[in-house]
Amino acid sequence: MEAIWDCLKQVYDPELGVNIVDLGLVYDLQLKEGKASVVMTLTTPGCPMHDTIVGGVKRALEALPEVDSSEVEVVWDPAWSPSLMSDEAKEFLGYM
Amino acid sequence: MFRLPFLFIITGIISFALFQIFSLLDLATWLSTLGDWPRYPTGWSRVHLLVLGWATMIAMGAVYQLIPVVLQNQSLYSRKLGFVHYGFFAVGTAGLLIGFQTMLLPLIASFATLAFIGILLFAINLGITLYRAKKWNTVTISAACAVSYLVLAGLSGMLMGLNFYFDQWGSYHDQLFGAHLWFGAIGWFGLLITGFSYKMLPMFYLSHGHPEKLQKVVIGLWNAGVLVGASSFLFNAPGWVKWSGLLLIVLALITYSLHLSEIYQHRHKLDPGAGMKWTQNLARGMTVVAILVLVLYPFFPEIMAESRTYVIMGWIYLWGFIGLTLLSYLSKIIPFLWWTHKYGPLIGKGKIPTMADLINDRVVNICLTVIVSSLFVVLLGLGWNQPIVTSLGGSLLALSSLYYAGTLARVFLK
Numbered sequence: 001m002e003a004i005w006d007c008l009k010q011v012y013d014p015e016l017g018v019n020i021v022d023l024g025l026v027y028d029l030q031l032k033e034g035k036a037s038v039v040m041t042l043t044t045p046g047c048p049m050h051d052t053i054v055g056g057v058k059r060a061l062e063a064l065p066e067v068d069s070s071e072v073e074v075v076w077d078p079a080w081s082p083s084l085m086s087d088e089a090k091e092f093l094g095y096m
Numbered sequence: 097m098f099r100l101p102f103l104f105i106i107t108g109i110i111s112f113a114l115f116q117i118f119s120l121l122d123l124a125t126w127l128s129t130l131g132d133w134p135r136y137p138t139g140w141s142r143v144h145l146l147v148l149g150w151a152t153m154i155a156m157g158a159v160y161q162l163i164p165v166v167l168q169n170q171s172l173y174s175r176k177l178g179f180v181h182y183g184f185f186a187v188g189t190a191g192l193l194i195g196f197q198t199m200l201l202p203l204i205a206s207f208a209t210l211a212f213i214g215i216l217l218f219a220i221n222l223g224i225t226l227y228r229a230k231k232w233n234t235v236t237i238s239a240a241c242a243v244s245y246l247v248l249a250g251l252s253g254m255l256m257g258l259n260f261y262f263d264q265w266g267s268y269h270d271q272l273f274g275a276h277l278w279f280g281a282i283g284w285f286g287l288l289i290t291g292f293s294y295k296m297l298p299m300f301y302l303s304h305g306h307p308e309k310l311q312k313v314v315i316g317l318w319n320a321g322v323l324v325g326a327s328s329f330l331f332n333a334p335g336w337v338k339w340s341g342l343l344l345i346v347l348a349l350i351t352y353s354l355h356l357s358e359i360y361q362h363r364h365k366l367d368p369g370a371g372m373k374w375t376q377n378l379a380r381g382m383t384v385v386a387i388l389v390l391v392l393y394p395f396f397p398e399i400m401a402e403s404r405t406y407v408i409m410g411w412i413y414l415w416g417f418i419g420l421t422l423l424s425y426l427s428k429i430i431p432f433l434w435w436t437h438k439y440g441p442l443i444g445k446g447k448i449p450t451m452a453d454l455i456n457d458r459v460v461n462i463c464l465t466v467i468v469s470s471l472f473v474v475l476l477g478l479g480w481n482q483p484i485v486t487s488l489g490g491s492l493l494a495l496s497s498l499y500y501a502g503t504l505a506r507v508f509l510k
Contacts, residue, residue, distance in 0.1 A: 010444055014435055016302065016365065017450045044299060048165040052436055056443030063445070082304050082364040093302065094366030 004029060004036060007064055011056040013049060018092055020053065024084025027075065034068035036061045041080045050074065100178045102433060104157030105426075107186060111149030113501045116494040118142065124490020127474060128483035134403050141196035147280070147414065148189045148211065152246070154422050155288055156185070156218060158429060159239060163225060166235045166295055173224040177217055185214025192257075201261040208257030215250040219243050234311035238291020241319055245283025248326075252276040274329025281410070282345060283322040285418045290314055290352050292425075293375065297356065300372045300428060301363035310355035317348035339393055346390045349383040356380075369452070370461035371427035374420065382417040408478050415493075416471055420464065423500060427460045430507050454510045455503065463500040470496055 008026060009019045020026055020040065028039040038057055042050060054072050061070040082095070119126070119142075130139045160178055164171055172178060188211025195203035222243050226236055252272050259265050265272070294311050297303070325341025327333065356376050389409060393400050431454040439448045473489025476482075 010446065012443070012448075012450065014439070014443070014448075014451050015300070015432070017452060043302065043304075046166050046168040046295075048162075048299075048432065048436075050165075050168075052440040052443055055441070056445075058444075060444035082302070085364075090364075093364060095302075095364045 001029070001031065004031060004061065004064060007060045008057065010060050011053065013053065016093065018089045022086040022089040024086070025080060031066065034066065036067045036070040038070070038072045039075055040072065041075055043080050045076050100175055101157040101161035103182055104153050104160065105430065105433070108150050108153035108157060109501055109505060111145055111153060113498060115142065115145045115150060116498045116501070119490055119494040124487045124494060125483065127490045128486045131404050131407050131478045131481065131486065134407050137197055137199050141193050144196060145193050149193065151285065151418060151422055154426065155285065158292065159222060161429065161433065162292060162295065163222065163239060167229040167231050170229045173221050173228065177221045181214050181217035181221060184210050184217060188214055205257045205261040208254045212250040212254040215246055219247050234308065234315060235291050235295050238287045238315055241315070242284050242287035242291065245279045245287065245322060249276055249280030249284055252279060271329050271332055275326040278322055278326035278329065281414060282325060287318055289418065289421050290318065293356065296425065297359045297372060297375065300368040301359060302365040303359045303362040304364060306358045306362035310351050310358065314348050314352045314355065317344050317351060321345035321348055335397065342390050342393065346386045349386050353379050353383045369428060370457050370464065371424040374424040374464050378417055378420050378424070382413070385412055404478065408475055411475065411478070420467065424464060426504055427455060430504050431455050434507050454507045459503050463496055463503060466496040467493060467500065
């Protein structure tokens with residue numbers, strides 16, 4: 001599973017310059033019989049990067065040998081909060 | 097969805113560059129003439145190149161780009177209609193500019209009608225999109241009101257164009273002209289910029305948990321201001337009614353600036369980019385100027401009634417607030433558009449540039465600083481009636497603006 005989390009770190013929010021794991025956008029990650037399922041959110045409903053980031057997550061997952069297919073569900077409840085960011089992300093954005 | 101906003105934005109940038117080139121070719125002497133006699137062929141043509149060819153073109157592109165985003169990825173009612181709208185509006189505007197410059201009245205009347213048809217198609221497309229989505233919030237309400245005022249500005253403009261030809265209305269033409277300015281400059285641009293800022297600024301500042309109550313106050317005050325201001329001209333109301341319209345807009349600007357401070361206080365990103373910082377400062381600056389005008393208006397009614405004062409105030413509002421805010425936003429909108437088109441499909445496949453890599457933020461800041469400084473020189477020249485100073489400031493403004501347009505255009509090479 002660690003490899004899958006690492007691969008999600010390749011998916012960056014292109015405006016913020018921080019990956020989606022450190023931003024705290026990924027709520028859940030499961031791998032069952034080659035199918036990866038991600039439950040995630042975005043920093044704001046109606047994020048202009050919605051389709052781009054979801055597409056990126058699927059591409060990153062499906063590039064892994066242990067993943068045959070993937071499913072990404074974007075949820076708004078619970079809503080994202082800045083407290084979900086890692087210390088690295090907060091420091092990068094100048095907010096500590 | 098990339099091509100439609102791109103088409104409007106690229107046309108807007110070309111119009112902007114053309115406007116600056118024309119200004120450089122006559123060393124901005126047209127601006128001095130505008131200060132002495134605001135309504136003359138070249139003045140009409142240049143102002144409409146800026147307002148329709150650039151600002152409205154960019155604003156329409158931004159609406160096509162941002163409304164589906166605000167509606168949480170609900171698509172536009174019809175992209176085809178968007179392209180037809182572009183055709184009517186672009187051809188109508190181009191013909192209108194030539195009509196103004198040459199004062200060929202049939203040309204003005206017919207192309208004003210084409211441009212107005214374009215505006216109507218835009219309003220229909222956006223109206224159906226919003227009606228279907230049924231997601232009413234401060235951004236969508238502001239956009240809907242803004243586009244309604246654009247229709248009214250277009251209608252009054254088209255009627256003036258027809259009256260140039262048929263010459264039937266006498267002094268009512270001037271009353272219509274005042275309403276045209278209120279609907280277009282304050283209603284359309286003002287509500288669109290304030291409304292989109294409620295989405296753009298929190299997004300780039302990564303603001304979270306800021307109160308949104310003041311947004312509704314701004315919408316109420318701004319609409320009331322536009323309706324009072326435009327009606328005061330349409331019905332030739334006394335000066336205090338005109339002043340009341342201005343008062344409402346000043347109150348709206350104060351509330352808007354306060355709300356931007358709330359967004360800033362709840363930020364989680366220290367540096368949102370120069371464009372976003374400028375947006376906030378421009379709103380504050382415009383608020384201070386508007387308060388000064390409001391307070392001085394009753395004490396100096398003769399100066400306030402002079403056409404030169406109107407030109408100066410118009411230039412501060414249209415260039416200093418609307419134009420510069422659009423330029424500031426473009427430093428984010430263009431990298432976003434291009435990044436999504438070129439690098440969006442590559443996300444998750446390895447290292448790719450971020451949006452910040454597509455434009456040099458330091459250059460953006462320097463350009464905007466020089467543009468603002470040049471604008472001050474223009475205003476100084478107009479205020480003191482010194483054509484040489486106006487010409488110097490206007491030429492600097494054109495040069496720095498051209499460089500900025502180049503900086504924006506270079507994003508498409510990355």
